Amino acid sequence: MAKIRLKDIDTDPPKDIDKGDTKKKLSKILGELDELQNLLYAEGRHSILIVVQGMDAAGKDGLTRDVFTSMNPQGVNVKPFKEPTPEELSHDFLWRIHQHAPAKGMIEIFNRSHYEDILTTRVHGIIDDHTAKQRMKAINNFEHLLQEHNNTIVLKFYLHISHKEQRSRLEERMEIPQKMWKYNANDFIESKLWQRYMEYYEGAFEHCSDIPWHIIPSDKNWYKSYLVAKTLRDKLHSLNMKYPGMKK
Amino acid sequence: MAKIRLKDIDTDPPKDIDKGDTKKKLSKILGELDELQNLLYAEGRHSILIVVQGMDAAGKDGLTRDVFTSMNPQGVNVKPFKEPTPEELSHDFLWRIHQHAPAKGMIEIFNRSHYEDILTTRVHGIIDDHTAKQRMKAINNFEHLLQEHNNTIVLKFYLHISHKEQRSRLEERMEIPQKMWKYNANDFIESKLWQRYMEYYEGAFEHCSDIPWHIIPSDKNWYKSYLVAKTLRDKLHSLNMKYPGMKK
Numbered sequence: 001m002a003k004i005r006l007k008d009i010d011t012d013p014p015k016d017i018d019k020g021d022t023k024k025k026l027s028k029i030l031g032e033l034d035e036l037q038n039l040l041y042a043e044g045r046h047s048i049l050i051v052v053q054g055m056d057a058a059g060k061d062g063l064t065r066d067v068f069t070s071m072n073p074q075g076v077n078v079k080p081f082k083e084p085t086p087e088e089l090s091h092d093f094l095w096r097i098h099q100h101a102p103a104k105g106m107i108e109i110f111n112r113s114h115y116e117d118i119l120t121t122r123v124h125g126i127i128d129d130h131t132a133k134q135r136m137k138a139i140n141n142f143e144h145l146l147q148e149h150n151n152t153i154v155l156k157f158y159l160h161i162s163h164k165e166q167r168s169r170l171e172e173r174m175e176i177p178q179k180m181w182k183y184n185a186n187d188f189i190e191s192k193l194w195q196r197y198m199e200y201y202e203g204a205f206e207h208c209s210d211i212p213w214h215i216i217p218s219d220k221n222w223y224k225s226y227l228v229a230k231t232l233r234d235k236l237h238s239l240n241m242k243y244p245g246m247k248k
Numbered sequence: 249m250a251k252i253r254l255k256d257i258d259t260d261p262p263k264d265i266d267k268g269d270t271k272k273k274l275s276k277i278l279g280e281l282d283e284l285q286n287l288l289y290a291e292g293r294h295s296i297l298i299v300v301q302g303m304d305a306a307g308k309d310g311l312t313r314d315v316f317t318s319m320n321p322q323g324v325n326v327k328p329f330k331e332p333t334p335e336e337l338s339h340d341f342l343w344r345i346h347q348h349a350p351a352k353g354m355i356e357i358f359n360r361s362h363y364e365d366i367l368t369t370r371v372h373g374i375i376d377d378h379t380a381k382q383r384m385k386a387i388n389n390f391e392h393l394l395q396e397h398n399n400t401i402v403l404k405f406y407l408h409i410s411h412k413e414q415r416s417r418l419e420e421r422m423e424i425p426q427k428m429w430k431y432n433a434n435d436f437i438e439s440k441l442w443q444r445y446m447e448y449y450e451g452a453f454e455h456c457s458d459i460p461w462h463i464i465p466s467d468k469n470w471y472k473s474y475l476v477a478k479t480l481r482d483k484l485h486s487l488n489m490k491y492p493g494m495k496k
Contacts, residue, residue, distance in 0.1 A: 044338075090292075090351035092397035098346045103338035134396055141389040148382055149340035 047102035054159030057169035066225035295350035302407030305417035314473035407466040
């Protein structure tokens with residue numbers, strides 16, 4: 001994959017995209033997704049793994065709410081990955097991840113993922129470049145395993161916001177009561193490491209691209225949610241799923 | 249790895265090996281293993297995965313009893329893999345395996361393992377040759393993952409018995425009260441598929457040999473247990489482990 005330069009990619013929607021229009025389209029897609037998810041579950045032939053990555057305040061939680069709220073939770077699961085526990089750290093970095101790989105018929109959303117193990121860890125010097133390379137190879141093998149051996153469609157999204165937009169959202173968390181619970185002083189420290197995060201994200205896109213990344217302009221939440229929903233809808237459509245007949 | 253022909257490998261101990269003598273040596277090694285396991289646990293730097301494969305009645309359960317009984321069970325765990333459950337089958341074949349990978353400091357024994365997924369399944373035509381090849385590649389990647397990303401030493405043992413010895417042991421199960429609980433009429437059907445099992449075992453040794461196999465002559469249980477214990481002892485010795493000092 002050609003090297004992606006994040007600074008060359010717009011974080012805003014293209015000029016000719018209309019907000020009201022896009023919201024109407026999203027609403028229609030959500031209706032289709034509801035039906036498609038039911039079909040995925042009934043057919044039980046594929047599974048979907050949605051990897052959501054992005055900087056703090058990029059809108060990962062909001063995406064989950066916007067796109068997956070209307071689906072039957074029996075077939076949809078969200079797994080947020082936080083800092084690893086001591087037990088998790090006493091295993092290889094994919095151990096805790098693999099356990100949450102989706103069963104056939106299921107949609108699993110990773111809110112952060114195994115990619116943190118080559119991002120945050122690198123930015124903070126917990127692993128060196130050599131280990132990062134080994135991990136990227138292991139990640140490729142792991143994603144292939146899911147795809148080849150369990151019919152898992154892996155969809156990887158990077159929610160791309162500008163540094164300016166991030167700062168403004170982090171500041172909001174100090175001011176708006178409904179957002180204060182998300183406030184974390186550490187986020188401002190992390191924000192200062194922006195350039196290094198961008199560099200390591202670009203490394204992840206370059207070396208872990210056997211299964212492609214979708215870079216989603218995310219300064220506007222309505223556009224971000226629309227793009228992700230549309231990508232998922234198109235992928236599910238392409239599977240030519242059918243309801244099984246009666247069991248004999 | 250050069251192709252192994254099982255029929256060319258003796259299932260009996262070499263002629264000059266004395267039973268009483270070997271049993272004394274085993275007993276000494278077990279004492280050393282007890283100490284080494286304690287050190288492994290205390291140091292918490294490596295983990296050990298012991299994969300035990302073999303035909304029905306090859307002595308897998310007996311091996312576990314002979315070699316690991318004297319170790320502290322807090323640091324040792326045995327996981328027997330049986331026929332997969334519906335939940336396990338709705339994931340990739342390594343999903344249930346990975347969950348039991350040993351934490352640092354631990355010894356994990358797999359009584360049967362991911363290798364059944366390229367043996368029994370092939371013999372019974374559940375997977376074709378193409379899938380078997382893909383699985384063997386995935387197995388190599390998986391074993392590398394454990395080794396590179398969690399300091400896991402993977403020791404793979406094939407308990408090699410003759411077809412004649414197997415039949416005699418299966419017949420014993422119909423006659424000796426303490427062994428009857430192991431009797432399973434299916435084992436005799438499986439026994440008829442001996443040649444195909446041998447062929448697919450040879451395929452596994454050939455294509456999954458990045459981490460080498462130890463072929464253990466197993467017609468005599470005392471020799472089998474001695475060889476496995478010795479291999480494990482030598483490996484643990486080679487790790488140059490040290491007790492950590494006081495935590496600061």
